[in-house]
Amino acid sequence: xxxxxxxxxxxxxxxxxxxxxxxxxxxxxxxxxxxxxxxxxxxxxxxxxxxxxxxxxxxxxxxxxxxxxxxxxxxxxxxxxxxxxxxxxxxxxxxxxxxxxxxxxxxxxxxxxxxxxxxxxxxxxxxxxxxxxxxxxxxxxxxxxxxxxxxxxxxxxxxxxxxxxxxxxxxxxxxxxxxxxxxxxxxxxxxxxxxxxxxxxxxxxxxxxxxxxxxxxxxxxxxxxxxxxxxxxxxxxxxxxxxxxxxxxxxxxxxxxxxxxxxxxxxxxxxxxxxxxxxxxxxxxxxxxxxxxxxxxxxxxxxxxxxxxxxxxxxxxxxxxxxxxxxxxxxxxxxxxxxxxxxxxxx
Numbered sequence: 001x002x003x004x005x006x007x008x009x010x011x012x013x014x015x016x017x018x019x020x021x022x023x024x025x026x027x028x029x030x031x032x033x034x035x036x037x038x039x040x041x042x043x044x045x046x047x048x049x050x051x052x053x054x055x056x057x058x059x060x061x062x063x064x065x066x067x068x069x070x071x072x073x074x075x076x077x078x079x080x081x082x083x084x085x086x087x088x089x090x091x092x093x094x095x096x097x098x099x100x101x102x103x104x105x106x107x108x109x110x111x112x113x114x115x116x117x118x119x120x121x122x123x124x125x126x127x128x129x130x131x132x133x134x135x136x137x138x139x140x141x142x143x144x145x146x147x148x149x150x151x152x153x154x155x156x157x158x159x160x161x162x163x164x165x166x167x168x169x170x171x172x173x174x175x176x177x178x179x180x181x182x183x184x185x186x187x188x189x190x191x192x193x194x195x196x197x198x199x200x201x202x203x204x205x206x207x208x209x210x211x212x213x214x215x216x217x218x219x220x221x222x223x224x225x226x227x228x229x230x231x232x233x234x235x236x237x238x239x240x241x242x243x244x245x246x247x248x249x250x251x252x253x254x255x256x257x258x259x260x261x262x263x264x265x266x267x268x269x270x271x272x273x274x275x276x277x278x279x280x281x282x283x284x285x286x287x288x289x290x291x292x293x294x295x296x297x298x299x300x301x302x303x304x305x306x307x308x309x310x311x312x313x314x315x316x317x318x319x320x321x322x323x324x325x326x327x328x329x330x331x332x333x334x335x336x337x338x339x340x341x342x343x344x345x346x347x
Contacts, residue, residue, distance in 0.1 A: 008207055008234050009263035009308045013111060015336030016040050017329065018265045020211055020236060021054070021115060021170065022047050022316030024325055032102055034329045040166070040310070042113035043100045047318050054117050054170060055125045057096040058150055071126045073134065080138075084145045089153035100154075104161045112162040113209065114154055118171035118198050119143035124180070125173060135180045137188045140197070148201045155203045166234070167202060168209035174198075175214055191221040199231035208233035209265070213315045215242045217250065228253040234263035238314045240270060240287065244294045251299040258308045265312040266291065266305075269328060273321050280324075280331050281338060284311065288342040296346055306343035311335045 016039040023031055025048040035041050045052045051060075059065045064079045066072045094101040100114065117125075122143040123134050151167060158165050174194060181189035202208040210233050212219060219226045227235050228250070237244075246254070258264075268287040270276060276283050292302045311332070317325055 006261045007263065007308060008232060008261055009310060013040055013310060014307070015339040016310055017332035017335055018042070018113060018166075018209075018234075018236070018310040018312045019044060019329075020168070020265070020267075020312055020316055021045050022318040024318055024320055024322050025049070026322040028098060028102070032099065034326055035099075035103065036107065038329060038332060040111050040113050041103065041109055043097070043103065043115060045099070045316070047316075049098075051096045052098070055122060057092050058117055058147070059122065059126060060096060061090050061092065061150070062146065065126075072129060073126050074129050075142075080142055084142055086149070088149065089156055090146070090149045091153035091157050092150070100157070104158065107161060109162045111164045111166065112158060113166040113168060114158060115168040115170055115209075115211070116147060116150055116154065118169040118174065118210075119147050119201070120177040120194050120198065121171050121173040122147065124177045133180065135177055135184070135186070135189070137186055140189060140194070144197055144201065151201050151203055151206075155205050159205070165206045166209050167206040168211050168234075168236070169198060169201065170211045171198065172211075172213045174212060175219065191219070191226055192224055195226045195230045199233075202231070202233075209236065210234070211236040211265075211315075213238055217242055217244075217246055220250075223249070225250060225253045228257040228262070232257070232260060232262045234265055234310070236265040236267060236312055238267040239291045240268065240275075240314050244291060244298055244300065246298045246300075248299050254300060255304065258304050262308065264305065264309045266309050267312045267314045269311070269313040271314045271317045272319055273324055276324065280327050281334055284335065284338050285342060288339065289345070292342055292346050302343055302346040306339055309339065311339065 018040055019042040023044045025046045047053060051057060055071050064074045119140060123139050126134055128134055178191045216227060216237050268291055269284060295302050295305055
């Protein structure tokens with residue numbers, strides 16, 4: 001194994017499972033029991049509960065937000081001003097974040113992963129009263145401030161119960177936001193500025209994690225790769241829909257990112273039952289082998305990838321069966337061994 005210093009993926013979490021959010025709606029108490037047994041427990045959502053929608057569970061904290069029905073915001077100037085000028089921490093209540101509160105009851109974690117939606121995706125997903133999107137420079141400032149206050153609120157809530165906090169920003173709509181901004185010639189909403197501003201949200205007390213579930217290979221502005229040349233973080237990648245077939249320029253940027261201490265959450269476990277052809281560990285071995293072969297063909301050092309990686313699903317798994325969701329979690333103590341076996345075969 002390559003031994004590197006200052007890695008975000010430390011020895012105790014290398015190869016471990018990183019959950020990315022949504023679980024099938026079954027018995028929340030049963031889910032909490034198997035989540036607590038993970039090496040990296042995490043705040044999960046049950047999206048069949050409307051209050052736990054990835055937009056609504058944070059947006060409801062805005063006074064002018066319509067909590068029922070579609071994501072509509074009737075924002076008046078006073079609400080805008082109060083939000084961007086106020087530094088008071090915010091935290092979703094138990095109705096909107098049940099697991100976040102329940103997991104902290106009478107418990108302490110060495111490592112815990114939490115998450116929140118990034119400002120670009122909040123801005124894109126919420127509509128004005130006329131149904132139009134809210135993509136603008138002023139609204140990006142608004143949602144950045146809102147999510148920054150929520151990040152601070154999460155840290156204050158979690159620190160008494162957690163030695164180390166991983167904070168993931170979910171940002172599936174950043175590419176769509178940048179496309180709109182480019183068409184409207186909103187120069188202050190370039191990909192580079194959005195990413196750098198999003199990075200500023202992470203409190204210094206957390207390990208930064210970022211989840212972009214679209215084509216991660218295309219998240220670039222000219223020769224600047226948003227994932228590999230912004231703040232060091234653990235980057236979640238869907239490697240099933242978007243395999244690591246990249247050119248040498250991006251391969252070099254990725255290698256530099258890993259060498260400087262960045263990490264990867266390899267999204268190699270499918271998110272639907274029909275995509276599994278056997279037991280979870282067998283599926284993991286097969287998928288990792290395919291992914292590592294693609295990394296190798298692209299000129300990426302697979303030993304370095306293995307040294308700096310965790311294991312994940314493609315995205316959240318709300319549509320997977322409860323039985324398979326449990327197997328994914330309960331077999332995760334063997335994931336590091338599977339990762340090491342695949343990596344050793346590539347040497």
